[in-house]
Amino acid sequence: MQRLSQKILLLSGWKRALASISAGALTALALAPFHFFFIGFLTFPVLIWLLDGAVGRIDGGRLTRHLPAFWTGWFFGFGYFVAGLWWVANALLVEAPEFAWAIPLAVLGLPALLAVFYGIATVLARALWSSGIARIFVLAAAFGVAEWLRTFVFTGFPWNALSNTIQPSPLMMQSSAFIGADAMNVLAVICFALPAAFFVKGRQKAWALLCFLIFFGGHLGAGVWRLNFSAEPEAEGSIIRIVQPDVDQSKKLEPGDGQEVFADLLALSAEPVANASLARPRYIIWPETSVPFILTREPQAVAAIADTLKIGQSLIAGVVREEIEEESGAETRRYYNSMLLINDEGIITSAADKTHLVPFGEYLPFSEQLKQWGFKAVAAADRGYVAGAQRRSLPLSAGLTAIPLICYEVIFGGEVKRLEQTDGLMINVTNDAWYGNTPGPYQHFHQSQLRSVETGLPMVRAANNGVSGLIDAKGRVIEKLGYGQKGAVDAELPGKIATPLGKKFQQQIFWLFIVVFTTIGLVARAKD
Structure with missing residues (x-):
């Protein structure tokens, strides 16, 4: 293994670039739907060894000295994001005559931009690089900062954060309930990169093995304890129905098909409960932009909803909401991607807009x-959409409110927080039909599971064509409708549970990791 590490360290030119791209691309196999998380134990040591050899010219300027480290991280990120996000281009094929020209930008341009964050991470890490195990902690801290920046720079796009790669199942998700999403990125890099030090001689090998047992063993141990020995969420009591109409996206865009789609939604909502042990659903959930017209313009459609709902039932529907303002004789129309709460009389009692x-x-x-x-x-x-002024809870009943999350809002762990102490669940409505049967819908569902674990709240997820389901506060899937399934599923809503340390301490733990691991790097660098 030492011989292999030396060969990788000495790579140059296109061979070095290819090795870095390949390591990044293979790392994407740890993401949904594959979840081959063990690949990280191979690819991150390769990245470590590549960075060992990423030495700039001594006679070069301050900028050029950092370029080998930057390009090593950039190529790794480029491979990772191309392999993990290529499916974004599928959305451009729905209206191919208009948008097909942008496919190279989606497949290559977006990954090239996101890879800059990883390039910055490897530059920061290389600045404190040392010959021992400390460089692994420095790299983990640097990637942690890079992933944190990805949550908000340029409006943020933390899709496929590195933390996702080490959380393939509920057993391996529970650590995030203790330390949060940001610190999980640091933990993932530490666990995956430590094997790079397993094959050296001396005390470094022993320290690496000990650290691996502490971090990866603690990661697994947290899962075992929380799933088997911690308090279980009690049932909230409400029965919910998740409707998945499975409408092809191109059909939704065709004029004249709106009423057929709407009729399907009503029919699925009115189906009898298949499970005799369950009462009639209290809440019915429709996906994002499920109604293919402006609902408030169609009073007969609102009346049809009222006729479909039984006494005491409510509909939570993803719709396009319209606001009309008149000023100085001119009419302005604004459109919001929204979630409406409609009662059994057809009255819209509350609304939440995508922010x-x-x-x-x-x-x-x-x-x-x-x-x-x-x-x-x-x-x-x-028409374009307007962002909602602020995120607010959606009141469902006197004792139950929900955090509304529309489409990819669910991937922002920092934004998914309790808005009020009474919040009892999260509701994610989405339309992943844009992406077809690609890894995209499965990655989206997986990230919904992670939000439940981090917040201690159950997740109700309605997707147009999958993956829909009910997830409990420990990330376990209670009910599920797979991709391409048309139907409705009923289940009893599980309750919330307290996270072990709370959201505030999760963020403090992240910054504690960054400070401690950077300090380790500074000390080791001074001794080298």
Whole structure:
């Protein structure tokens, strides 16, 4: 193994770039739907050895000295994000005549941009590089900072954070209940990279083995304890029905098909309960933009919903919400990607708007200029969406409120927090039909599981064509509708549970990791 590490360390030119890209691409196999997490124990040691050899020219300038480290991390990130996000381009094929030209930007351009964060991480790590085990802690801290930046820079896009790779199942998700999403990125890199030090001589090998047992053993131990010995969530009592209409995205865009889609939603909502042990559903959930027209413009559609709902039932529907303002004789229409709560009389009792819109999907940054050049948002038709002013809870009943999460809002662990002490669940409505039967919908569902573990709240997830389901507060799937299944599933809503340390301490643990591991790097660098 030492001979292999030396060969990798000495790689140069295109061979070094190819090795880094390959390591990153293989790491994506740890993501859903594959969950081959053990691949990280191979790919991160390769990254360590590549960084061992990423030495800039001594006679070069301050910038050029950092370029070998930057490109090593950038190529690793490029491989990881191309392999993990190529499916984004599928959304451009729905209206191929208009958007097919942008496929190279989605497949290569987005990964190239995201890879910059990993390039920055390896530059930071290489600045404190040493010959021993300390360099692994430095790399973990640097990647932790890079992933934290990914949550908010350029509006944020933390899809497929490295923490996801080491959490393939509920057993391996429970650590995030203790330390949170950000610190899990640090833990993942430490666990995966430590095997790089297993094959050296002397005390470094012993320290590496001990650290691996502490971190990876603690990671597994947290899962065993929390799943088998900690308090279980008690049933909340409400019966929910998740409706998955499985409508092809191209069909939703065709004029004249709206009423057929709407009729399917009503029929699935009215089906009798298949499980005799369950009462009639109290809440019925429809996916994001499930109603293929502006609901408030169609009083007969609202009346049909009222006729479908039984006494005491409520519908939570993902819709496009319209606001009309008149000023100085001019009419302005604003459109929101929203979630409406409709009671059995057809009255909209509450609404929540999406606050974190998808750039180029739901709105155009620098829209005035880009529209002049013929650009438009992919998923917003010709109208574009307006972001909601603030995220707020959705009151369902006197004792139950929900955190509404529309589409990819569920991936932002920092934003998914209790808005009020009475929040009892999260509701994620989404339309992943844009991406077809690719890894995208499965990755989205997996990240919903992680949010439940981190917050201690159950997740109700309704997706247009999958994956829909009910997830309990420990990330376990109670009921599920797979990709491409048309139907409805009923289940009793599980209750919430307290996270061991709370959200505030989770963030403090993350920064404690960064400070401690950076200090270890500084000390080791001074001794080298």
